Amino acid sequence: MHQLNLRATRAASVALVVLGVWLPAQSSGRTVAGQTTRGQQVVPGPDQTAPGAGLAPVEGFGEVGTGHMGFRLGFYDNGDSGDGNPFLDESLTVIEPVAFFDYNVSRTTNVWGKFSYDNVSSASIDRLSNFPDQSGASGDYYFGVEGGATWALDGDTRIGAFLHGSAEYDYRSFGIGGSYARDYDDDSTTLKWTGSLFFDNLDVIRFNGVEEGSDNRTSLNLGGSWYQVLNAQTHAETGIGLTLQNGFLSTPYNAVVVEDPSLPPNPNLVGDARGLEGTEVLPDTRARLTLYGRVRQLWTDNIAAELGGRLYGDDWGVFSVTLEPAAIFWIVPEVFRARVAYRFYTQTAADSYRARYPGTDPAMDLPEFRTQDADLGAFSSHALGLRFDWFTSPTTRWDLTFDYQSRDDGLDYFFGSIGWTTNF
């Protein structure tokens, strides 16, 4: 543990030294009056002309009666080439419409709402339709509503609160949260603290349709973030998040398969494999810690670059690293914008994960905690993300996004979307 701590500290030192050496070289003497930033939001200045500037949700301070609204239709698909869980066809398709609005009720109060719906179709749903009460992918649908408000207490301080509610075939969730943000140094620095608490309830319907009543899952999230203007063309944000969960944290319909060549073929398994299914069991508590950051710099009037990263660890044994460099640029200045991003992600397996469980009897041969969920296994992925924005007017934007993720365990996936956003 001590060695790990030393390594972590050394890594932090190296990162900070790199940051410290690199950032001063990016100074600028350009001084053009116009706009200011306030954390993640844009406060329009007197000569705001850039299309899209101002499309970000405004946390207060907007003109009364103004706001933003947006709609997105997302599509997600992953196939199954026989990799991942060898006993399960993990093909999955999701279509998700999402709508969002925010509205300035007064100069100091902004309200917002978000509505989303998922239509889910998967091979597991097809298979488990043999069991009328089982859905197979945590529901054939998801419906979620969130709403909240942000109040500006003074020119530098904002507080926010939100409520969340969602329902799925076998899963219900209610959440509440709040935030406190304060600007410093003429809005060059913003510190934000957030907290949320989710109370989830799920029906425990097993892979074979057996119902075991309902159970609960509670998630407490605490976070802090630091936004910093580094120079006239560079700003960054970094943060830390802690999540504490307890309750029923397994996926109730997930199965683990005990393999025995002497068993008869099992028609419920891919390829009629010779094995018997048992239930997935995972610990009922989980502590998760996330460190993240990103820095973005305007290189020219038409090109900006961003580098983002994240470190994650939890007490289930999962540790992950994410790196995401991106370039954002105008194809046609102030009309067509593009974002090209690469994302590297790698994670270690949860302690409870095994790809195979040899044995004869699920009741006797499975460890206390066990899962065969490939998403809890070790894998690395490389993703390419493309996004194109078309600013049809100074206040309205259409966009198309495409993301393809290639995983070394073979469970590649694609997701794309079309979105529309406008100021009013």
Place this chain on the structure above:
Amino acid sequence: MWLQTGALDIGDMKTSRRTRFATLLALAAALASCQKVAFYEKRYLASALMQFDEDPTLANFQQKVLYSREATTGGIGSKAGGGCGCTN
């Protein structure tokens, strides 16, 4: 924890002190790199190329995909836990 030195031997303590000193030095260097940027100099940061998290609908969709397929959650623009049966 690396801040707790009581259980470490002398060699570890020296290494740890050097590491902490390097960390503090690096932190000071990073903070020193922050330049005072006046209100009227921030036009470029307000460019449409420089906005963080400007679209809640896109963040909702992309993050949901990622946290349903990875054992990790939290980070920029992400719901940190709870609220969906799809999380790992």
